[in-house]
Amino acid sequence: MIYTYLGPAGTFTEAALMQVPGVDAAERVPSTSVNTALEKVRSGAADFAMVPIENSVEGGVSATLDAIATGESLQIVREVLVPITFVLVARDGIDSLEQVHTVSTHGHAYAQTRHWCEANLPGHDFLPASSTAAGALGLLDPENHYDAAICAPLVAEQNSLNILRRGIEDTAGAVTRFVLVSKPGRIPVPTGNDKTTVVVPLPDDHPGALMDLLDQFAARGVNLSRIESRPTGEALGSYFFSVDAEGHITEARMADALAGLHRISPGVRFLGSYPSVGRSPNATASVARHNTDEAFAEAAAWVARLKAHLG
């Protein structure tokens, strides 16, 4: 099995990948962007890609949300949570914050440390990097001329980088959620605490269009854990919704909600049902009687009996 991830080695994405059982013995190939990682799966160059999808402070990772919403279909088979903390590392010879004028890191990492940077590095310039590890390792390259980088403590320690400050995140306790993506195939079996991800284009713009979509979940007692709108890129005002819902496609209420979504928006894309980690919604226990698999089966059998008397 070949696993790719947003690299180079030392990214938070690699830390997420290392949580997957058996991955330490498998081939791991870094990619320079989320898009490249997903393309490797589409082309068959890799079996799986680990990519960031959501951060508890910064929200959705647009690069991932957009790349899995379009193009050849992909499937999410697992999610992983990684606690996030950042260090500020500097080029050799720099030993005080006053000497730092340019800082490089991933845009998402900068967004999570912006207030600290504004308070402690007044007037600094920010240089976007393809990942936190790429920004940090760039300090070792004499071709690069920035002073410091923001990265994970691990990459700093593994490369003996000059750590100026630890714990520079604006919000303590932040978490990033990553997803392991494959080509569409077998859906992971339900565990009783699962998540289903879909991408839904809004088919026609009318008052209540979003309400119609949400109603498919609400009417069947399906709780949502994330909903985001992203522009389709076709025209101003044209959006799709990326949705995580609590439950598995094998559960009747979820299957019925997905069927309802498909009637409203035939372009809906199923991105997978997979075990949920972290916050346990206790999905099965909180399902009202009328939304259980048994209630759906009884109701379908009742309608079938009525229809048997036709003509």
Ligand SMILES: O=C(O)C(=O)C[C@]1(C(=O)O)C=C[C@@H](O)C=C1
């Ligand atoms: O640059 C990295 O180390 C990544 O794994 C990417 C990423 C992200 O895209 O959100 C992952 C976790 C942190 O929130 C910051 C950056």
